[in-house]
Amino acid sequence: MKRIFPILAVLTGAFLSYALYLALLVAPTEQTMGDVQRIFYYHVPSAWTAFLLFAINFVASVVYLVRRNPAVDAIAVTSAEVGVVFCTIVLITGPLWARPVWGIWWTWDIRLTSTLVLWLMYVAYLILRRFSTGGQTPVIAATVAVFAALDVPLVYFSIRLFRTQHPQPVIGGGGSIDPRMLHVLLMNWYAFLCLAALMFWSRYRLEILQQQLDEAEGLESLEMRSPR
Amino acid sequence: MNFLYIAYAAAWLILIGYLANLALRYEKLRKEINNLGRETSLRN
Numbered sequence: 001m002k003r004i005f006p007i008l009a010v011l012t013g014a015f016l017s018y019a020l021y022l023a024l025l026v027a028p029t030e031q032t033m034g035d036v037q038r039i040f041y042y043h044v045p046s047a048w049t050a051f052l053l054f055a056i057n058f059v060a061s062v063v064y065l066v067r068r069n070p071a072v073d074a075i076a077v078t079s080a081e082v083g084v085v086f087c088t089i090v091l092i093t094g095p096l097w098a099r100p101v102w103g104i105w106w107t108w109d110i111r112l113t114s115t116l117v118l119w120l121m122y123v124a125y126l127i128l129r130r131f132s133t134g135g136q137t138p139v140i141a142a143t144v145a146v147f148a149a150l151d152v153p154l155v156y157f158s159i160r161l162f163r164t165q166h167p168q169p170v171i172g173g174g175g176s177i178d179p180r181m182l183h184v185l186l187m188n189w190y191a192f193l194c195l196a197a198l199m200f201w202s203r204y205r206l207e208i209l210q211q212q213l214d215e216a217e218g219l220e221s222l223e224m225r226s227p228r
Numbered sequence: 229m230n231f232l233y234i235a236y237a238a239a240w241l242i243l244i245g246y247l248a249n250l251a252l253r254y255e256k257l258r259k260e261i262n263n264l265g266r267e268t269s270l271r272n
Binding site: 089 | 235242243260264268
């Protein structure tokens with residue numbers, strides 16, 4: 001597996017470069033917004049990737065609460081962390097698109113606010129994982145994750161259920177998109193998924209190693225305490 | 229046009245920053261594992 005990783009990393013890098021080329025140079029320019037609309041090719045795939053990772057975190061957290069398997073807990077923490085990375089991109093690229101198009105950086109609209117709340121909840125989850133040292137930390141974190149995941153459908157459906165300033169969904173939401181734009185959007189999403197998979201793999205290995213080290217250190221301290 | 233480049237640059241900065249952070253954590257963990265191995269072998 002160690003030999004495959006660098007090959008996959010190079011392939012993913014090439015795919016991301018190709019997707020960037022498509023987004024900047026090949027996709028047609030939108031008539032009303034102009035070039036700034038191209039932010040959409042990073043904003044939307046990042047959001048979809050973050051939602052997918054938070055969904056994995058939800059499933060892993062539920063499974064952990066039932067089975068208490070440390071490997072499943074590692075999947076949960078990994079998906080939350082990588083999901084926060086992509087959600088951060090969503091929250092930064094969104095205002096950078098809104099400023100020239102809406103004339104404002106931010107508005108307390110349901111879509112924007114629920115996305116910010118989602119990010120804050122998963123950041124809180126990661127802080128809990130990082131600084132809590134008790135044996136019950138994975139259980140508490142899994143419970144927090146189950147509640148945090150409830151915000152994902154709210155974010156997704158908020159633009160259908162409420163009146164909002166955010167644009168309607170381009171796929172399955174009544175909106176229309178040029179097929180060339182859709183192609184570029186999907187290529188960028190696939191490239192982001194490849195990158196997310198590599199990040200997930202690296203972070204998961206790190207978490208498993210950390211668990212093994214903690215276990216070894218625990219055994220070590222027990223050996224030191226016990227009389228010979 | 230500036231907003232577009234700033235958005236793309238910010239996205240790449242976040243991704244590269246996270247990858248660098250992962251690499252640093254790997255390095256730190258590797259050192260901790262080596263130290264633990266050394267301590268164990270010294271005691272035995």
